[in-house]
Amino acid sequence: MGAGNALITAVRTGLAELADPAKAPEMRAYMKSDMPFRGVPKPGRSTLMKAVLTEHLLPDRVTFAKTVLTLWREARYREERYAAIDLSGDRAYRRWQDPQLLEVYDELIVTGAWWDYVDEVAIRRVGPILRGFRADVTPVVRRWITDPDRWRRRASVICQIGAKGDVDHDLLTDAIEANIDDPDFFLRKGIGWALRDHARSEPGWVRTFVHDHPGLSPLSTREAMKHLG
Numbered sequence: 001m002g003a004g005n006a007l008i009t010a011v012r013t014g015l016a017e018l019a020d021p022a023k024a025p026e027m028r029a030y031m032k033s034d035m036p037f038r039g040v041p042k043p044g045r046s047t048l049m050k051a052v053l054t055e056h057l058l059p060d061r062v063t064f065a066k067t068v069l070t071l072w073r074e075a076r077y078r079e080e081r082y083a084a085i086d087l088s089g090d091r092a093y094r095r096w097q098d099p100q101l102l103e104v105y106d107e108l109i110v111t112g113a114w115w116d117y118v119d120e121v122a123i124r125r126v127g128p129i130l131r132g133f134r135a136d137v138t139p140v141v142r143r144w145i146t147d148p149d150r151w152r153r154r155a156s157v158i159c160q161i162g163a164k165g166d167v168d169h170d171l172l173t174d175a176i177e178a179n180i181d182d183p184d185f186f187l188r189k190g191i192g193w194a195l196r197d198h199a200r201s202e203p204g205w206v207r208t209f210v211h212d213h214p215g216l217s218p219l220s221t222r223e224a225m226k227h228l229g
Contacts, residue, residue: 004067007056122155192223
């Protein structure tokens with residue numbers, strides 16, 4: 001995995017050079033992170049990753065997946081995990097965004113276990129694969145709906161955010177209904193967010209859904225109706 005190792009080294013070196021020890025503690029506190037930060041804000045990380053990903057192209061699907069997982073699993077700083085997610089969505093590897101990658105993304109969701117990781121992976125990685133390969137991916141997302149892991153369940157709720165008119169209403173309904181009574185903040189927030197986003201394209205459907213589901217938490221309802229009056 002020579003190309004992958006070179007990419008990983010470039011990421012780690014670049015982040016170390018951009019590190020700001022003064023910013024790191026406040027970033028860690030804001031994210032309530034057990035893993036320390038380097039103190040590299042997103043703009044600096046994005047510039048670094050653009051350069052690294054342009055210079056270090058990965059030759060095949062296997063190397064790509066292994067590099068994402070190695071960067072993720074061996075991360076000592078949170079920005080290294082952000083970099084793994086950035087790599088996973090780089091347009092140079094768009095042709096490999098298919099159901100074979102779900103195992104990778106599932107690991108990122110479960111082991112990441114926090115909203116900054118899970119939301120990006122669920123919406124920008126799993127969501128497009130779901131829309132492109134519904135027959136293969138819908139059963140996987142359906143299993144997540146009732147999974148003991150709350151982050152898989154959140155992913156099942158929010159993965160269609162951004163789909164606009166291409167939302168699978170049955171899947172969204174089932175994901176919400178299965179989790180409607182869960183008191184977890186992140187699930188309730190995710191339900192409201194998913195409905196609020198869908199209201200952009202189908203406000204009538206969302207109004208009816210909220211009306212027909214009085215068991216929605218106040219948080220979910222408030223989020224869902226935020227722009228509907």
